[in-house]
Amino acid sequence: MAASNPSVFLLTVNGNIEGANFPEYDNLYCKYCFVYGHDWAPTTGLEEGITQIASKSSQASHRLIWNFPLATTFKSTNPSGWPQLVVSVYGPDVFGNDVVRGYGATHIPFTPGQHTKTIPMFVPEPTWRLQKFTGWLTGRRPEYTDPKVVAQGEGREDMKKMDYDTGPSGPANKPSATSGWSTEEQP
Amino acid sequence: VKRRLEEKLKAARVNGVSFSHTQHTIVKLLLYNLWLVFQSKGESLQDKEASLEFPSRLHSLKDRDTVTRFDREQVGKGLPTAEEAFNFFTLNFDPDPPDVIETSSRRRQKQRKTTDEDEEHEDVDEDIQEENESEEAPLVQTQEDLFVIDQSPQDFLEIKKAEYVGYQKLLQRQSELLFTPSFRTPTSIKLPENMKPRYLEDEGLYVGERPPVSLTNENILENRILKMEEGKKWFGDDGRIIALPNPIKESSTRPPLFHMEEALDPALQTVYRKAVKSKYANLYIAGGADPEGDYQLDVDVSGLIFSHHPLFSREHVLGARLAQLYDQYLTRQRNNLTGHLTDKLNGLRNALRNMLESHSGLNPTQALQQRISEYNLEVRNTRHLRDSEQEKDRTLLKNIVKVWKAIKALREFQKFTNTPYKLYLRENVDRVSDEQDYEDEILAEVVELEAETEEEYQNKLAEYKKRLEEWKLCRKKQFQKAKKKKQKKKKKGQAQDDTEGEDEEQDVSESEGPTDEPPPKPEPPERPDLGSIEQWVREKTLRIRRKPGEAILIPELSASANITASELCPAETARREDVARRSLFTKILYNDKEVSRTDSRSLNTDFRVHFGQIFNLKIVNCPQSISLQVFEEIGSSCSLLAQVFLPVPEPSVVTGSVPLEEFEFSSNQRVMFDHEGVGSVPLSFEADGSNKQSLLTSGKVSCCVSWGIGDDDVPLAPPYIGASGLYDMKKIGEWARQSRLDPNDPKNASIMQLVASSGEVTAPEYFRLEHLQEEFNFVTDEELEKSGRFRLLKLRNQEVAEFRNYKFIPALEREVTDTVFQEYEKRLKEGEVIDTKEHLDSHRALVAKYLQKIRESVINRFLLAKHHYLLSDLVIEEEIPTIILGINLFKLAEPKRPLKPQRKERKKVTAQNLSDGDIKLLVNIIRAYDIPVRRLQSIQVRPFVEVSFQRTVLQTATADGPNPCWNEELQLPFAPNGDYSTASLQSVKDEVFINIFDEVVHETVMNDKNRGKSIQTHIEKRWLGSVKIPFSTIYSQSKIDGTFKVNTPAVLLGYSKEKSHFTNSGFDILRSLSEGTFITLFITVDPQLVPGESVREKFDTQEDERLLQASERFERDAAQRYPERPCITTVIDLSGKTVFITRYIRPLSPPKELLDEFPNNPLEATPLVARFVSLIPSLPDQVSFSATCDLWSTCDQFLTLLAGDEEEHAVLLCNYFLSMGKKAWLIIGTAIPEGPTAYVLTLEQNLYLIWNPSSGQFYGQYDTFCPLQAVGCLVNPDNVWFNIQQYTSPMRVSFDISKAHLWKPFFSRTFSHPGLSSIQPEELVYRRTDRAAAAELQDRIERILKEKIMEWRPRQPTRWNRYCTTTLKQFLPKLELIRGQDVAEGHRHELQSLLGDYRISGFPLNLAFSEIRPIIEAVYSTGIHSVQASNVEFALAVYVHPYPNNVMSVWIYLAS
16 A cells, blocks of 8 residues: 555645845846755646746836746655755846846745745856956856756855855845645545 | 172172172173173274283183083083183183183182182172273274264265166075075974974864964964074974964854845844843853843952061061960960860869769779760860860960060160050969969879879789780790600600700700790889879979969050151161052952952051952852952052952852951062061071071951842842852753763863862763764664665665665655665675676676676765866856957958868757757768779679667668768767766767668569569668777767778678779888778767766875876976877876876786797787787776776786776787887877777887777878877886977877977986886786687577577578588688788688579678677677568678687678
8 A cells, every 4th residue: 555655745835936126137037946855746836937027116116026926736755855946037138148147045934834035146256357257248147057056065165266246236036935735645 | 880790799798698699790790791792892803802801811710710510500501601602702812821820820829718708809809890991992992983083074975886786686685684484394493302293182182273374374474483582482382383272153153134125024123222241241050040130249358467568677577476476365365265175174073073972882883984984084185185275375475475575675676666566464363262273273183193094004904914824824835835845755765865855955945936935024014103193293284384373464465555756766767768658459350350459558657558448349250259469559660469369259148247357368579678677588586597487478458258239138149159159060060961061172171170079960971072963863873774764765865876866765664665675685685696697708707797896896986076066067157268259359360161161169068957869979971981892793882871879770871982972960869768967978888880881782673464574673781891989989079070990891792892092112011901991970979968077086196296296297287288188197097096107018928829820920920919909808997987087907907807998908019019029109199089098109110000909900100091190198118208299190290209309208317217116917827718618609609699680580581501601610710810801812712612603792790709799789780680682591600719818709700
């Protein structure tokens, strides 16, 4: 019985990526994906997605509002590798090239209920000054080979060499998620 | 100076300090003169003579004095002694000979009268005068000099050209002036001599972590410090600069806060609070929970009294002593011990008397007697106690009187009074009763003593009697014994003389004597003299008690005496003024910090200071120490006199209820005055200077410490202050036990001490850095072992192959099935068992097992390294832009050539972005040359190319002629089993087969009744040759572009080579060899895959560090100048160690059989040896070890494994050639299709030959089709040469390594060959291969191949032509003999004749044997099975030719 009906628990995530605060940039869109461990699998909902492009309001707040819904259910046997939401924000630069404006990751809340999370965003800096310039010129900034890197620990050792752009203009993203999880036998 | 010296001399004289003192002064003098010498030397030369005169004199003087003692003191320190210094200065110049004589005479004189001190002083005075003269002399001269300068200042104005100082000189000057600290400091110079560095940490002591300082800066600082005076004191025992532990915490303790202008979590909202000092900063006490409680400690400093002060006059000293004695007297009086004891004694006596009286008539019972004796004992003890107390009282009184008398005498002597003390002795006495009491007392005592002595006597008497009895008994026994013996003797020797009898008796007595001597007769005790007792008692009483009738003296000390005014005692004035100048204050230190201080009060003449101040200390830290420091102020300077520690009060001690307490203090400073103050030095009151007393500044502070009381009468004491001013032991103990403090951390020392001293808690027996570790262990280790789920998780984490990507480890233990582990356990178990089924040969099986083991160990070693990512693995970043910009600009100017398109660099794709079906293998077949032509048909050969990879077959269009041009791109899908990681891609063993076929069209005319004739065309393809390229090569090279030699069979039935159009003169052999079919290909993988990075791990090594550094430098230089040329100096051997490359090269003899075949022609043997080497199967390291690391095995390992890379082949071949006496080198270069590889270069008849070790082919240097593309470096046993020529292509390279501008040697004159021993074995041992085994293998291969061919033809029946097979079989050994070369035309004819009318197409295949799979693969790729003809018959012959050491050549003849 056990073999045919392995016991799993389900984690349901409902929420939305509300908006972001990128004081310097406009017309941004956001990609998101979930990163999870070996013992996890999504059952329903999208694992990754991309939001619409949002413009800043001319009002006071200058926030980018996406209000992009997230709804995913995971099943798992092991809390290790708890899903993380990885978001990366892109937008056009001066020359119209699509460049990355920020990476960020957060764990799905562990406790049921409504949570609002604020993710500090960062981008890798070019190793050389000159590269920064040409990167600006050509619109090819340093990017992660895979945005999922930000949710992993491996390979971060070398990252020490890099500067993160998390200054006072620190962009921020703000998904709010409702999650509930329960142990149940899957039919 | 003179005055100072004189003063000193005078002082010495006044003090009457003896000869040694003077000597001391002289030594000082000498030193001073030394200094003068230095000075005068600097001033002018003329001065020198003048000044040098007196040192010489002094020298003599010093000689005369017993300066040897001085020398002895100095010699031990290893510094130049004063004497040496003097010799240095004096011996250079002529000392006056008469002077020496004079001094020597003086010495004699001195020896005669050593006691005469006056003369000594005269000498010194003389010296001083001389010295003065010399001091004045230079002064005068310098004045003259000055005068000269004034006269003609013009002379000194000199106009010169601006001087140019050369750069080198400037540097030199700077180096003289400036101190540049070096970057290295050896430990030895930082430590005192002959000291080894001590590492406290190794000794188990706690050493805090040092703050990080870069090594360079530290070394610079160390060098600077070392140059300083006493620089070494900055270094600890371990030779490093003493440093405090790093105060920076590892992690920030502040939670991160993100800025958002709104909607911040209200809990995180910052609220402004005024900065408040934290309470209980030092608080590690559990009980301090009351945040509101302000604790107040009241320190009341009322005053202090000096019991001795340096400014005491003699009278003060006596007065203080008197006061002290009087204090003592008062306390004794208050306690009144004597009275108590007397009362007790009387009581006891009465009780005793009563007891005796009440039982006088009766016989005393046992109990009563005991009681009486107890009482007696008690009485006796009490009496003794009382007597001693009385004696003390009496001596105290006597002392008081004595001191008082001394004071009086002193006052009379000095005619003034300094102290207000006055002693009255009151007497009150009732003479009669007193006398009565006295007599009674004596009597009672006498009676008691009499009784006691009587008792004692009786006791003694009893004892005496007892012992007397014993003695008598003893005597008697002895006597009897003696008698018995005598009788015996008499019986025995009656005839003997009397004299003999006497002797015997003596003997007996002698023999008996030592055994039991009679105890000495006890003396009867003396009768005690009762009269003397009374006498003794009276004497004693007289001594300890006052006489009867004498007044009871009650001393009363009052301070009513008048102190004589200062005007009246001029001797005192100085002292009193000094006293008046001084004032005192105290500082209050709380936890070693000054919290407040009292006002400064001047010192009174009575040396009492009254402060009367109460300090309220509001405390926030636990009280650890409270102390008072007494300071004395003289004018503006103040000095610490003493420190008094006050105990921390208990919580119950509150202000108001505590009496002032006196705390004594003292200091051990020595103070001396020249006035009447006695100072703090040993002082004697006696005239003769004896009976010295050491007087130290001392006194008492009266003060009290208590806890304050709050408004509501609550003591403001912290609750945790324990009984003895310590903390709540239990709580601390508990806490310390739980938190497992580091017992070695000095921060915890006080707690550990406390805890240890309390005895409640001992430090844990173990020490953990993470003392909460255990709390995080959610299950025990046993449980972890037992649980299948945890095991699964663990194995997955360890990346064990079976579980590496295991998904969904069940949530519950019961859901973990045992089947999961079965495979894994089976593998573990079967590690030992060798499966012979899969291998054709048991030896192969063993080798495979061995290889497997090595592979596993290597994989484990690299597992960690694989998790190491580079920045480029994670971040996509643009290339270095300068180059791009430059090239781009350059390209603009370049002419556009649309007809010569160039390949563009493609974007590389990392493994994680790939999914199924993404990867394609692109094979671009361009053209081929010299394809064999059909022999019989007049129709041209119609070749096409078929590419097969992973059983996917694609083919090009058919072209015409022997030199076709296809120019066609084929796309083959690539499926690496779902795993796209670099490791799995590398370990893909599949090969790409590129086969050239001839399309033969048969036309059969069919006669159909209805339709008439129709022509049916059969298209048949005939295999012409193949090229095979392992996928791993493509993967690591990322593209392969070049012309390859097609591996054509030796005999191709029905085909022949077209004659070459170009026949150059010269080496026909070589020429013909290079002939063959060639095909130009371009192969790549789309998208471009990132080849695995080589392992970035430094391997351990046994090589010399210097050599390694040199090789690193060599390789780096090479890479810088010629980045595309491979340069290898060190390689990694099978055990993972770095080995220098030349160690691999060593002459090794090839198998004897090979050499024996051509005993007289070594040149002929050479290709045979090459063939032997090429027959050893090739296996790239990437495939076997799944990581891009080049492992080099030695030749014996290679021959045992029978598998290896090109390098191993090359090394073996090179070694063989060397042993055959050829000049051979290893070429490290690049070739197609292998990429970086190793070839062998030989020099024969002034011609360089390049050998491809894995195919056994050789090429001339100028061969166009040589697969070697670039030459990086050459290696032979002695050296490595790197190619620094303009070109790398072997055709354009000069191989003359002696030319330094063409080849850069590794070992040169500057870095000579250190004589590296080879790691190769002395000799290779070859085993003869069993022919029977070969035959068996042959049969097996044949059977398997036949089965396979039938299997591949499921539709048609496969018929085997037996006759043909046997015929073919006969040919194969011949082919082996001629090594597949020079296919004789005869062979074909022979075959033709044998087989008669069969239309035959077939070919032999030659393979090196490793496994059956490649053979099957090769046969399959020829496509021979796909012949569709209905009546086709097949022939298959297999021949295995054994070479030594299990190297086998497999021939397969296929025909259809």
